[in-house]
Amino acid sequence: MNLTLKIWRQKDSKAKGQMVDYKVTEISEHMSFLEMMDVLNEQLVNSGEEPVAFDHDCREGICGMCSMYINGEAHGPDRGITTCQLHMRMFNDGDTITIEPFRAAAFPVIKDLVVDRMAFERIQQAGGYISVNTSGNTQDANNIPISKHAADEAMDAATCIGCGACVATCKNSSAMLFVGAKVSQYALLPQGQVEAADRVKNMVAQMDLEGFGNCTNTGACEVECPKGISLESIARMNREYLSATLKG
Amino acid sequence: MALDSKVPKGPIKDKWTDYKNKIDLVNPANKRHIDVIVVGTGLAGGSAAATLAELGYNVKAFAYQDSPRRAHSIAAQGGINAAKNYQGDGDSTYRLFYDTVKGGDYRSREANVYRLAEVSSNIIDQCVAQGVPFARDYGGLLDNRSFGGVLVSRTFYAKGQTGQQLLLGAYSAMNRQIARGKIEMFNRHEMLDVVIVDGKARGIIARNLITGEIERHSAHAVVVGSGGYGNVYFLSTNAMGSNATAAWKIHKKGAYFANPCYTQIHPTCIPRSGDYQSKLTLMSESLRNDGRIWVPKNMEDVMAIREGRKMPTELSEDERDYYLERRYPAFGNLVPRDVASRAAKERCDAGYGVNATGEAVYLDFASAFERYGKEQAKIHNIENPSPAKIKELGQAIVEAKYGNLFQMYEKIIDQNPYETPMMIYPAVHYTMGGVWVDYNLMTTIPGCYCIGEANFSDHGANRLGASALMQGLADGYFVLPYTIGDYLADDIRTGKIPTDTKEFEDAEKEVTERINFFVNNKGTKSVDYFHKKLGKVMWDKAGMSRNAEGLTEAMAEIKAIREEFWKEVFVPGTADEMNPELEKAGRVADFLELGELFAKDALVRAESCGGHFREESAELDGPQKGEAKRNDKDFAFVSAWEYKGEPADAVLHKEELEFKDIELKQRSYK
Numbered sequence: 001m002n003l004t005l006k007i008w009r010q011k012d013s014k015a016k017g018q019m020v021d022y023k024v025t026e027i028s029e030h031m032s033f034l035e036m037m038d039v040l041n042e043q044l045v046n047s048g049e050e051p052v053a054f055d056h057d058c059r060e061g062i063c064g065m066c067s068m069y070i071n072g073e074a075h076g077p078d079r080g081i082t083t084c085q086l087h088m089r090m091f092n093d094g095d096t097i098t099i100e101p102f103r104a105a106a107f108p109v110i111k112d113l114v115v116d117r118m119a120f121e122r123i124q125q126a127g128g129y130i131s132v133n134t135s136g137n138t139q140d141a142n143n144i145p146i147s148k149h150a151a152d153e154a155m156d157a158a159t160c161i162g163c164g165a166c167v168a169t170c171k172n173s174s175a176m177l178f179v180g181a182k183v184s185q186y187a188l189l190p191q192g193q194v195e196a197a198d199r200v201k202n203m204v205a206q207m208d209l210e211g212f213g214n215c216t217n218t219g220a221c222e223v224e225c226p227k228g229i230s231l232e233s234i235a236r237m238n239r240e241y242l243s244a245t246l247k248g
Numbered sequence: 249m250a251l252d253s254k255v256p257k258g259p260i261k262d263k264w265t266d267y268k269n270k271i272d273l274v275n276p277a278n279k280r281h282i283d284v285i286v287v288g289t290g291l292a293g294g295s296a297a298a299t300l301a302e303l304g305y306n307v308k309a310f311a312y313q314d315s316p317r318r319a320h321s322i323a324a325q326g327g328i329n330a331a332k333n334y335q336g337d338g339d340s341t342y343r344l345f346y347d348t349v350k351g352g353d354y355r356s357r358e359a360n361v362y363r364l365a366e367v368s369s370n371i372i373d374q375c376v377a378q379g380v381p382f383a384r385d386y387g388g389l390l391d392n393r394s395f396g397g398v399l400v401s402r403t404f405y406a407k408g409q410t411g412q413q414l415l416l417g418a419y420s421a422m423n424r425q426i427a428r429g430k431i432e433m434f435n436r437h438e439m440l441d442v443v444i445v446d447g448k449a450r451g452i453i454a455r456n457l458i459t460g461e462i463e464r465h466s467a468h469a470v471v472v473g474s475g476g477y478g479n480v481y482f483l484s485t486n487a488m489g490s491n492a493t494a495a496w497k498i499h500k501k502g503a504y505f506a507n508p509c510y511t512q513i514h515p516t517c518i519p520r521s522g523d524y525q526s527k528l529t530l531m532s533e534s535l536r537n538d539g540r541i542w543v544p545k546n547m548e549d550v551m552a553i554r555e556g557r558k559m560p561t562e563l564s565e566d567e568r569d570y571y572l573e574r575r576y577p578a579f580g581n582l583v584p585r586d587v588a589s590r591a592a593k594e595r596c597d598a599g600y601g602v603n604a605t606g607e608a609v610y611l612d613f614a615s616a617f618e619r620y621g622k623e624q625a626k627i628h629n630i631e632n633p634s635p636a637k638i639k640e641l642g643q644a645i646v647e648a649k650y651g652n653l654f655q656m657y658e659k660i661i662d663q664n665p666y667e668t669p670m671m672i673y674p675a676v677h678y679t680m681g682g683v684w685v686d687y688n689l690m691t692t693i694p695g696c697y698c699i700g701e702a703n704f705s706d707h708g709a710n711r712l713g714a715s716a717l718m719q720g721l722a723d724g725y726f727v728l729p730y731t732i733g734d735y736l737a738d739d740i741r742t743g744k745i746p747t748d749t750k751e752f753e754d755a756e757k758e759v760t761e762r763i764n765f766f767v768n769n770k771g772t773k774s775v776d777y778f779h780k781k782l783g784k785v786m787w788d789k790a791g792m793s794r795n796a797e798g799l800t801e802a803m804a805e806i807k808a809i810r811e812e813f814w815k816e817v818f819v820p821g822t823a824d825e826m827n828p829e830l831e832k833a834g835r836v837a838d839f840l841e842l843g844e845l846f847a848k849d850a851l852v853r854a855e856s857c858g859g860h861f862r863e864e865s866a867e868l869d870g871p872q873k874g875e876a877k878r879n880d881k882d883f884a885f886v887s888a889w890e891y892k893g894e895p896a897d898a899v900l901h902k903e904e905l906e907f908k909d910i911e912l913k914q915r916s917y918k
Contacts, residue, residue, distance in 0.1 A: 129420035141376040145388025155381040
């Protein structure tokens, strides 16, 4: 198929960006979206132009590196996937596709479609861990039974890949689905209970400090989340936060 | 230099304990004055960085990704082995050790493997304490699954995302230390050289991938945990950015590179579909627990399926050739990876491949749906369930186990694997070879360590499933943090290593000159053009089966591609900005050297062992006819290559392998 691409080009974080039009031809429906971008970049390199910078790495939907806002949707028009798993069969010959970086005040653009997600790092450094040193003397892994249900629910929250689609898609640029997922994973496991109150308070404080917006329950984040993280995790975070602040 | 593996004396089961009791330690007050650089933040690098910081060292960690959590360990799916024997099926440290040495086709170092098996249990304890949500059974205890090449169930897992969960565990431990200031994290940085001062590794030169700035970083020791070199094939299951640059740079500065030809071609990957393909996707080996691999028995059916006239589900049981079950009745679909890959290639080379390219076999879950479905019907007291009901119940169980993998498959291939069998074909996945290290995990450069997939030590010529995660975390959590102390104990009075010295200046100059060459060369061909060309030579001549003629040609061809690369490569943009093409150029330049050494190593090793199959060395008759033939008399050694300029001039050093605790046998899975 032949396509017109409207892509955000921005030299660096300080430069002013703009949308630029490109044409690509003979795109196979079996290509992934990023392979289509490879074709465009090879074309640009061969004509002596600078290729479009975009983040990507594992190309199997797990590293969370690839971002892109495609036709007004984080990771494009399919559900439950990242951009690297989006396939061109979702598009038609002759389509015009708009490709922008994830947009949020807390995710400044580094170049073209590459954004800085260090805010997520700092939120996790504020408390996204259990304070246990490596020693080789920790108790046997089976000493504390954990109900299958709780373990499965913790796993569902822990599948978050930290891509930032929830933030990019939220009209308030809220990071509550991301933080909720992290808080939930530990809140559901006995090992995480000891520091639960401090954890949720510190992570929420850091989240606010980074300039993410608040949650107004539109649920867009849940729809766009490539890993199907549920809104329940936001509710759980709110409960954890409330009980932590009441305890003082 | 003679190779000294520094394996401690004494019985194998006491070596590690005795050794730990005797090595030098650094007292906590002195650790504060010692800096350690860790390059790479996957399971090995991430766990090492966190543990070294917990111990009190000042750690500087480097990742080319925007977060340590994105290192490619994240993509490991199936699980992690540990000799817990929770299932009571006869597992033990010795059995894990034995399986790993046997699975590696007797080409690994016994003492290292035993230590790995010994610490494996601690890894699970540690990860659970960190909050890793491993799968559990209804009693609340940890669940296990089986993997290829073993007869026990010792693999711990978190759905099909075990690597992700373990890496997030190590990453959370890192975050705690980053918050305390004990780890200084350098995201989006790439190590471009190691700095040697007075014969010791004392720092690195790194490039800030956002600004292009070249930075000097000093430390008392340098740890490289930068992963494997599978991307030398261009197409592999590695991440796009996975590269050998850090490992190759230390090789060029004196670290020997061991067994480069040992590569794992993983049997269960999604087949390639066209020339535009940028990478291949793995389907976890755990699927072989429940999936059966087959191709049609009759050529007419193959043709009908390829032309779309027949569906695979229309073939009856006797029209199918479950070739692994046929050839290897004892292990069936759970033979080790190298065996399963070669068997798939054998069927496809014989013309039985089931897709348009002729390079695909089926992985079929129909019998698992039925088996689980019947079991569920019993559990739920459903009398005389219809076949449809059984299938539905069975599918739910399979979905709970591998749902994310089935979804991934459907998104890529656009076929529903619950309704039609998956198509799979082998792909490059893991490299057992790597930087040579001694028992301490130190390379032949004093003070320079190498851990995880980047080193060569534990998997011999073939890695068993779920052992990579085990090795990465064993090295990072439990081995390196001890052994490095023995070296650093001499450095408590050294003080900060200055970076304004000639050694740093020279290393930086070399790095800058190379970068400037790339952006100023203005050639006619893109970096990918050369990478694809290299990949094709590697796959055709140093892939699943190799021979002397092809390998000799490969060496000459790679050399020619390398020469053309340095004349004709075009890198757009400038050095002082984010420039992905420039990053790729540096990595491909290193692959173009590594590839040739790889072919040379494969040529010298005129035996078949593990993932390295030499056509000249196969069993000609008897019950093992056609199977790989190892030659212990002439090749029971590690090939450690010393850099001498051109890869063809590399000098071979041999570390003879001694097997005192395991008898060398032909690996039979029949």
